[in-house]
Amino acid sequence: MDRTELNADYGYGLITERNTDQNKNQSMRDSPVTKNYKCRNMLHLAVENSPYAKVLLSAMKSSGCSVFNDRHFSCEDCDGTVSGGFDATSSQIVLCQNNIQQQSHMNRVVTHELIHAFDHCRAHVDWFNNFRHLACSEIRAANLSGDCSFSNELSRFNFGLKQHHQECVRDRALRSILAVRKISREEARKIVDEVFDSCFNDHAPFGRIPHSRKDAEFAYRDYMNRDRYYANL
Numbered sequence: 229m230d231r232t233e234l235n236a237d238y239g240y241g242l243i244t245e246r247n248t249d250q251n252k253n254q255s256m257r258d259s260p261v262t263k264n265y266k267c268r269n270m271l272h273l274a275v276e277n278s279p280y281a282k283v284l285l286s287a288m289k290s291s292g293c294s295v296f297n298d299r300h301f302s303c304e305d306c307d308g309t310v311s312g313g314f315d316a317t318s319s320q321i322v323l324c325q326n327n328i329q330q331q332s333h334m335n336r337v338v339t340h341e342l343i344h345a346f347d348h349c350r351a352h353v354d355w356f357n358n359f360r361h362l363a364c365s366e367i368r369a370a371n372l373s374g375d376c377s378f379s380n381e382l383s384r385f386n387f388g389l390k391q392h393h394q395e396c397v398r399d400r401a402l403r404s405i406l407a408v409r410k411i412s413r414e415e416a417r418k419i420v421d422e423v424f425d426s427c428f429n430d431h432a433p434f435g436r437i438p439h440s441r442k443d444a445e446f447a448y449r450d451y452m453n454r455d456r457y458y459a460n461l
């Protein structure tokens with residue numbers, strides 16, 4: 229897959245092929261060390277402090293998936309406006325150090341890509357041949373990562389009714405698929421529509437749509453208490 233195909237992405241892409249050595253050389257040449265350091269520092273804060281990331285990492289750990297560590301994350305320079313991607317062949321999450329400037333953005337990208345990693349781990353996703361699998365994970369990532377949360381939408385001057393959350397999720401999933409697969413918009417829309425209801429309602433491992441940090445904190449608390457009795461017996 230040519231990286232330029234990711235240019236039209238909404239900010240996320242499923243990266244299918246990357247020449248890591250080349251990328252490393254490029255980031256050494258083009259970017260100051262500080263950009264990479266800043267990216268890794270924000271990543272560290274996201275993993276340590278974001279309740280969204282903590283739910284996903286805990287869930288992956290208890291599903292027996294390899295727990296993400298430094299080796300599974302890579303801060304790199306990316307083309308266009310891409311913010312990040314999940315490389316399914318190496319199970320590596322790419323964070324675009326040239327396009328992520330704020331901690332809140334980093335938190336969302338890490339969460340979005342961890343949802344793909346979680347799906348990859350639990351569902352044996354066939355990213356390359358089954359468009360329905362890809363569509364489902366993109367719907368879940370848009371729905372659960374906060375990509376379509378109210379404050380994000382507000383900043384895009386797109387606020388509206390509750391129904392709008394669904395439209396935002398549908399739209400972002402569609403754009404993500406079109407960014408990484410050569411299919412028509414109509415074809416992609418049909419696939420998204422076919423799987424939308426079941427994937428939109430699959431809130432694992434959050435148990436709800438975490439619309440805010442508070443929601444995500446509750447989800448984390450519930451997740452950590454999932455094996456306990458609800459009351460003091």
Ligand SMILES: [Zn+2]
Binds near residue numbers: 240241344365404
């Ligand atoms: Zn995605």
